[in-house]
Amino acid sequence: MVIKLGNVVLPKKSFDIVTGLITNRKQATIEVSPTNGNGTTIAKNINFTGTTRTKTINIFDYTGNEVVTASAASVSYANGILRLTNLDGAIATIVSLNGRIAAKFTVSGDEVQKEVALTPGFYILNAGKTVTKFIVR
Structure with missing residues (x-):
């Protein structure tokens, strides 16, 4: 220098x-x-x-002193397929309202589609800092 x-x-x-x-x-x-x-x-x-x-x-x-913001995470469930976006590396846990764990796995990738068989009911998905509630009919 x-x-x-x-x-x-x-x-x-x-x-x-x-x-x-x-x-x-x-x-x-x-x-x-x-x-x-x-x-x-x-x-x-x-x-x-x-x-x-x-x-x-x-x-x-x-x-290069500007703030970089992460893309928003999103979760959706339809026809037995769980779609997770921008949750790479997070541990996803799906819990029914009675407290039973229906599924638990590590998300691998930014755009993931995972087949998850859920019986009709209300569920809560927790993955990293993202929490989503959804209904299976």
């Missing part, structure tokens, strides 16, 4: 570099201070007129 201040290459062992994020998260600061190599700041250096130089830089939206 090469560290430059203007067009001057700075030897890493001769400087302390501190970075920080400004509260609005749209700017960052970089402080460069001359040091004698053991962490002690020195008052004079040929590249400095003072003891510390500070630079503020802007962080633009396209630098």
Whole structure:
């Protein structure tokens, strides 16, 4: 890694570099201070007129600081087929209203169709953070 201040290459062992994020998260600061190599700041250096130089830089939206949201999970049941979307890796449990576990399995994939034989009644499916109630007629 090469560290430059203007067009001057700075030897890493001769400087302390501190970075920080400004509260609005749209700017960052970089402080460069001359040091004698053991962490002690020195008052004079040929590249400095003072003891510390500070630079503020802007962080633009396209630098990858945006939030990534997960796709919504969905569950449906029809004609003996349970369809699970965006629940890969979750443990799915189907429970009847009397508390009996009708099925339990690990979801493998983002778009899963699983054959599950359920008798008519009310059921609750719990998979990860998704809970769905459904009726089998």
